[in-house]
Amino acid sequence: RFSQNLAAAGRTGSHRFTRLETRPCDAVEAQMLDLSPGDPVHVVEGLSLADGQPLALFRSVLPGWLAGFCDQARDHQSITAALAACGVADYTRASTRITAKLANATQAVALQIPQGAPVLRSVAVNLDDRGRPVEYGRTWFAGDRVSLVLAD
Structure with missing residues (x-):
């Protein structure tokens, strides 16, 4: 989890x-998300920062059955806290795919990096404690500002 991992490294x-x-x-x-096309979903996009410096752009898509999710996300400014407020106390990563890419113009401006600079794109799915998909996320990390470690 983003904030927890940064806190463990002494960053905010x-x-x-x-x-x-x-x-x-x-x-x-x-x-x-194990839904039917056209079912409602909640979409959250934004910028993740470490000590105020842009670290990643993200898009999280969550199932519409999480009633009130957007209001909770707006109030808490945290996907994890919003999930908890919607009854998902914990979740685990089901899969992660990481691919090296080059920043497009929009990503470069947001991340304050040159266009064409390396970014790491992560595509992940998180499951609740019943095994239901609760988040499909894509994140683009500034390649020179992050090290991703995957462990069981």
């Missing part, structure tokens, strides 16, 4: 949400 994490909306899901989101 924060988020700036730039988009909070509920809309119908597309086919990929439906597959990743």
